[in-house]
Amino acid sequence: MIVTQLVLSSTILFILLRTWQNYRQHKFSYPFFLLWSSLWLVILSAILHPSLLSQLAHRLGISRGVDLGIYLSIIFLFYLVYRLLLKIKHLETQITILARKQALKKPYHTTPSLK
Numbered sequence: 001m002i003v004t005q006l007v008l009s010s011t012i013l014f015i016l017l018r019t020w021q022n023y024r025q026h027k028f029s030y031p032f033f034l035l036w037s038s039l040w041l042v043i044l045s046a047i048l049h050p051s052l053l054s055q056l057a058h059r060l061g062i063s064r065g066v067d068l069g070i071y072l073s074i075i076f077l078f079y080l081v082y083r084l085l086l087k088i089k090h091l092e093t094q095i096t097i098l099a100r101k102q103a104l105k106k107p108y109h110t111t112p113s114l115k
Contacts, residue, residue: 005047012044 001009016037023033046053046069053065062068 001048008047009044012040012047016040016044 019033019036019040022028023030046065050065053069055065057063057065057068060068062071
């Protein structure tokens, strides 16, 4: 095992541990835990067995396994950004609805005019 593999796999194992701890502390749901744990385990297997990623890349017509990893990472990150933007838009809508309801409940206070 080369130094890079050791450092990267240690980092991934630490992230997996933190993911497990956060799940145990009920900071996120089981499907969320399962998704991220699976992702980290796939990344760990790609680090420990880079030839598997290269073989998959060649089958897909991509010259190097690293290129496939980068392509998949970019696609995944763009998807996450898309989901976050949808969530932000939904939250903005909810805040607007709540603010309107709150504004209709309170009587209007007028400030005295300055003369």
